[in-house]
Amino acid sequence: MAHQEKPTTPPPPQQPAPEGGGVRARVPGGGGGSGYRNPPEATIPDAATLRDQWRFAVRQYSRWYSQAWGTAILAGAAFFALGWLVKGSNPLPSRAEPHDDAKAKKEG
Template structure:
């Protein structure tokens, strides 16, 4: 397991920068401080498994949110098109095909 390193600096805000904070600072004569310092050694298998499961859950959540948003936006734009046009806005699904054929045939 890893030991606490007294030289490692952790911000008092718990790693979350404040709105006025511009990010990690480079102090004169010191190394750049990181909010989330890199691991000194490879984590054990249980930690990696937990991190992997967390990453999968986050990805799944973002993926489903993206699809939900896309479907909602598509439905909203379809409804808006229907409202503006007064009928089905997709020409390939137009229910007036027979009427259009008759109108085109009647005109020379």
């Protein structure tokens, strides 16, 4: 049996250290792009940029909040309708008509 050696490849070159000397969190798995989740900004943004970012964040939160409430209300209505179909009448006992048993006890 002849022993065949596989050609070895040199290790990949290491990336130079980031400027600024800050330690950055690496993305697990080394995904695409620069490999950093949220790199720090080189300079402090001006007030107008921060204001725009804040307004964008508030709009996003408001949108998600209203969508969550809308979804919850629709889910509640759907479960109520499903309960009505399964039971054949109002599934909420507090809204149900008094039973004949209770009337008979009071009258008797």
